[in-house]
Amino acid sequence: MTLELNSRVPAGPLPDKWDRHRFEMKLVNPANKRKHTIIVVGSGLAGAAAAASFSELGYNVRCYCYQDSPRRAHSIAAQGGINAAKNYQNDGDSVRRLFYDTIKGGDFRSREANTWRLAQISVNIIDQCVAQGVPFAREYGGLLANRSFGGAQVSRTFYARGQTGQQLLLGAYQALEKEIAKGGVKMYPRAEMLDLIVVNGRARGIVVRDELTGTVEPHFADTVVLCSGGYSNVFYLSTNAKGCNATAIWRAYKRGAAFANPCYTQIHPTCIPVAGEYQSKLTLMSESLRNDGRVWVPKRREDVGKKPNEIPEQDRDYYLERKYPSFGNLSPRDIASRAAKEACDDGRGVGPGGRGVYLDFADAIKRLGVEKIRERYGNLFEMYERITDENPYQVPMRIYPAPHYTMGGLWVDYNLMSNIPGLHVGGEANFSDHGANRLGASALMQGLSDGYFILPATVSDYLGANKLEPVSADAPEVKQAVADVAERTRKLLSIQGTRTVASFHRELGHIMWEYCGMARSADGLKKALELIPKLRDEFWRDVRIPGAGMELNQTLEHAGRVADFLELGELMCRDALHREESCGGHFRVEHQTAEGEALRDDEHFAYVAAWQYGGPNAPPVLNKEPLEFESVKLSTRSYK
């Protein structure tokens, strides 16, 4: 049984599609809006923006987050900036250029119409955020400042020091609190979605566990919007917050939503390297640092033990500048990460274990002065020093790639609706806009584009076009979903084995990083596909979770998330194994050019791989949505 994947991309020329679609979509009359309830899971940029905007329109909104406050969602940690095709710098930017950069940056594996719309809406986002009081960086004349990010030759990134995500999220959070105060949004903090309720084929609610009391209850709505973020924590060590998880989208997958391109993961090139086995997470150093920092390793292996200032200029290999002269240190993330790995694999990595490369500001400090550098990156330099105890004004930073973002996610159509009617998915949780690699400063753009502008229009269309009967708490589907959650919790708590949840999570992370990380091979992926089910069996046999279900139990919360990662990891490897090409962040060692660059196979793999849950004892089913390109020519991606 396969799915019919209708992308519902509107007809007409690319630049006109969204406007035409907006006119064609159904509206809900203002007096009727308050009769509809919308559930939003997650309060990051996409979720908070959507929940606030729905409420402003007049809908009843219920919004859920696992943190103690919606202000803490992990969008808050985004550092560098947000792209928009404003062309304020007069440097040749346009909607078409942002669109093209994004399609090319994604290695021609995203849906053209969605990406165009993203570029088109980008300009409205900046206007909206400024009106909300987001304190973006300014020039002395009072106008907005910009900087550059990877994969672009224009300066289109808006920023608020190194805390852009924080400021954008606080803008959305404040809009959300405004609506909470008005009574349009009921907020459920410390609440976790543990299942999706599907009645008569439509998403009609979720099963929620209150993290303080342990109570599990169904919550109903006319439509469910998942903005629950990505799944980089499948690698255990990532730049994500400790609580980030795939449970909401994974539960939806197991209720029938297709999971698209799970193997497309982004390994960010500039993170602080791992220091020891106890390490609990990795910290990103913003890509914006590559505006002024130069990446290098020693030319000779025998120099790796030397102090960086003892290595003279002629013995340093500025490998990004050497290999990609036109983009240099601002090469896209997948390319910069792979180049760092190559240098370290070649025995030229620096720092403990030889897993690091230098990011050096000496030239920029000489050119611009310490004060200018402090103004641009002061908080990042301080953070680096706090973690490593090294002063980056004096010695180069040491950085290494780390899992950061997942381009894959639940499959959605042009309306951001999954194949389950009534289940909408926004932000990092969906798959749609970034193809096989996301450019820097585009995640914030996508989250807010989905949340402020797209979902309010398309969810209204769904509500206006469909007659929805009330759902009874006694419906068999509802009882089943609640019973399934209760049974799972009971089972987890009853095992009382010998190993901690964290030890399983770490072991899964090692497997994923080793075999499904920056470079993947058929043999390695096959090995992972043997190891993961074994580890999963052991988890369900031997995990130890102290405490009870009906209380605050952080170990139980973590266990449920790891249980889902143990399934999702397998699907990622399966997807990576089936995709016999290299594209963006998915690099298969069997498919590379003579220079070691990714080698795509457009003839066989220019499609979205949408996996459908096959049942507890059956393999998942692969569905394909062909990618059609009207406006861009598929070409080999070059940053040389």
Added chain:
Amino acid sequence: MSAPNGTMNLTLQVWRQAGPDAPGGLKEYPAAGISPDMSFLEMLDVVNEGLIERGELPIAFDHDCREGICGSCGMMINGVAHGPMKGTATCQLHMRSFKDGDTVVIEPWRARAFPVIRDLVVNRSAFDRVIAAGGYISVNTGSPQDANNIPVAKDAADAAMDAAACIGCGACVAACPNGSASLFTGAKISHLGLLPQGQPERYRRALSMVAQMDLEDFGYCTWYGECQEACPKEISIDVISRMNRDFLVASMREPEASDPGSGEG
């Protein structure tokens, strides 16, 4: 017994409390073989894994991003909010700030407005309600004017950003002998009040946010200045002056004029 190769052995005294109404108390735990490069929370992870392996309940604490920006974590470490390192949230505090043989006392935030939920986890929802009372600019999603139609002087934008850096962790309240939330509330009032976009609601905002702060069992500010010492983002106590000024101006106006639409009072 001294610790091997550069690691350290510590004694922790941790506040354990089973629930909001249960009695709590300090309990002693050894933390052995701690690397100076670990973060404080990673040290607690190690202790917790040991507890779980022995079948004991791990120490509950809030944490999430572990890079000092989400504001989830926060605890009193040897009586100091977020511990000994200035301008640093608990998750960014590293064990190199301690030495072998130290005893470390770890308690939750202590404030009437932040009741303990369990162990080191407290309820900070009062902060959300203070923001909901007016910590925003009332613009709906739609089509505002082009962003560059509102020039903002660079120094105003920078000062607004300084105030907006607040992560809502609650250290200011925990550090204040009165349990006042003035630094938190003043930071939001200053962030928005410094920008042209924030002028229309400037005085209404000051009145309503301060009123909500008083409703939430926070204490009054009597200028101890402990808040700015504890703030991991080093927000200056100047934001409280600004809040007081806006509040005072707003209170002295006629009620209908307290929302003047623009400008300084």
